[in-house]
Every structure is written in C-alpha cells, then in structure tokens.
Amino acid sequence: MKLNDRGLLIVLSGPSGVGKGTVRKALFNQPNNNLTYSVSATTRKMRPGEVDGKDYYFISKEEFEDKINKGEFLEHAEFVGNYYGTPLDKVNEKLDEGQEVVLEIEVMGALQVKEKMPDCVMIFLVPPSKEDLYHRLKARGTEPEEIIQERIEKANREFKVAYKYDYIVVNDEVNNAADRIMAIIRAEHAKTSRSIHKYLELIGE
C-alpha cells in the first residue's frame, strides 16, 4: 500500500556526457515501473513522420512567448533559433494520474524546474571519475579538439552544482544507476512530507 498517490516529477540531470540518455532508457526498461515522459513544446517546424502531441506540441513563436510570460513552462530554452519547453499543465495532469514523470534535462533547465516545482526529485548523475567523463566526451566521435575542450570545460562547470540536487547517483554501470533511481522513487513516496496526508486519513484524523 502506497501512502502517496500523486506521481513524482523526477528530474534526471548531470554534466554533459555522463550518459543521462542511456540511464533514462534503462530506467524505462525496469520492471513494474510507472514512469512516463513529458512531451515538450517547440516552435520548430514539424518534420515528416512527426506527430503533434506525441513527438512535440508544435506551436507558434507568439504562442510560445505568450506561455513564457504566463509562466506556463516548467523550463524552456532557445536552441538554434527555436524554442523548446516543458508545459507545466501537461506534467501536472500526469502527476495527478499517479504517473512518475521523468525529465532528462541539462543542468540549467533542471535548476529552473526546481524553482518552479520545489517538490520535484532532483537527481544528479555523475561519472565514476572525471577522467571517465573526459574519455566518454572524447570517444563520442570525430569532433575537432576545440569542441571537445569546450565540452570538458562545460562539464567542469556543471560538476560544481551537484550540491543543489537531492541525490547524487554514480553512473558506474547503467543498470546499477537505474536500480538506484528506482529505489529513490520508492523511498520518496514513503517520505513523511508526501505520505502524511493519506496516513492521517487512514487513521481517521
């Protein structure tokens, strides 16, 4: 019996190159999970094969800026001339249905989310060592040395914000990391701040 029926907003973040995407995939493969994605809104043009409301919510620049002004995004960013953002109302709908919404997101966006929804669960994914991360960034492909250096410097800045998160999880092995995150989700549901209301109902107070 769970004492918290509302889903959790899981913010999965960490320095560039740590393997957020891989861990997210492993997480969704865990048995008995109740995890879901949040569909982002964007102003970029729909591509062939994409479905509105499934891949993205495709909206106009005016509509997007209007929503920014009304505070209707959990976080948003601009990328090569287009806006991308996480609609607050869609996330809340899923949480109300009891689903855990997983946001895999860059460090800057994650901190925006925390401000907007302080009861989210902030998870900072880290490599087993700095060298491990550098190695991953270098192994990614055929980018010129200066791009790799830029990424390393970005990661070094991002390493420093760990203290703003609720949990630090080492991505030593992707399934270990996913296991730890599943344990965090179970524990968070049992946290007194989340479970006291239903508990008081249970004992008739």
Place this chain on the structure above:
Amino acid sequence: MKLNDRGLLIVLSGPSGVGKGTVRKALFNQPNNNLTYSVSATTRKMRPGEVDGKDYYFISKEEFEDKINKGEFLEHAEFVGNYYGTPLDKVNEKLDEGQEVVLEIEVMGALQVKEKMPDCVMIFLVPPSKEDLYHRLKARGTEPEEIIQERIEKANREFKVAYKYDYIVVNDEVNNAADRIMAIIRAEHAKTSRSIHKYLELIGE
C-alpha cells in the same frame, strides 16, 4: 559505487502492536543486506545462557547512571527497576565500519535518538488501518480487556507523532514493508548531504 561509506542508523519505530519485530526480522532476511544490531546495555542480572557483549552489556547501576550523565547513551529507559540503553560508542563503531545499524525501538526512545543523532533515518511503521492494529492488539493473547484498552490508548497517542519521522511505511505485508525499507536505505546513501564529500573527492575538488 556507493558515494557514502559510513553506515546508516536506521530507527525502526511505530505504535505498539504494529509489528516492528516481525518487519525487523524480515529486513535481516533480505538479500545483500549490510544490516546489524546494536547490543544494548542493561543493569538487570545476567540470565543462564546469556553472553556479556552479545545479548547485552551487563553493567552496574552506578556505571549506567554515570554513562547517562556523560551522555553516552543514544537513548535509555527504565523498565521494572532495571535500566536499558543503547551505547553511543558501540553504534558509532559499527557505522564507521560501514554497517547499517537497525534500532527497533518504542516511539519515546526513537525521539531521543533523533535528538542525539539527527542524521539517523527515522522510519515510522504504521498499520493499513486503525482497526487492523486494534485487531492485532486483541489477538495477541489472553490479557484482560483493560490491558488491551490501555494498549489501544497508547497506540492512539503514538499515532500522532508520525510527522516527527522521515518516512512512513505501511506494514500491509511484512515483505513489502521490508522491501520499502531496503529502498529507503539505498536512497539515503545517495542523498546529497551524505554523498557530496566523496563526490567532491572523486572529481578532485
């Protein structure tokens, strides 16, 4: 890779009759656990077959009161003329070795522990309903009705302190409750307050 090497002090408490002892036993049967007990000190006489330092630390009343005055107990109580207490130094030794120390303890004692060691993990075990607990208290044996009534009133008072705990875990099924507690232990090790030091070492800060 765990980012916190120190063990956790797990305080397992809850209203009388909720099944703390049964859940503790199930907990110690969980695979890959690193759990240990804390041996209490007492002033009562050693019974045949008991071993000093294993069943209890058997000490004199003077020694016990001296230790109380020096603040050397995590908690202590008097019961039918004898003292019982949890020696702080023994608990710290085990935590330093990386073992999780489980204290199964009454509500009053648990709150003493929290004051003495605020970074302990306070778990409040609750029944699926008030009626369920009443039923358990009544089913215990052949005690007279007034003793049962006293226990029910005690449980009703104890129900109200749940908000002082970190987690509320329902004892709907003993292995479910133990599973939830194992998840809490994993999550607590990943908590930023416990993992940030080793993390900073890891990235060389």
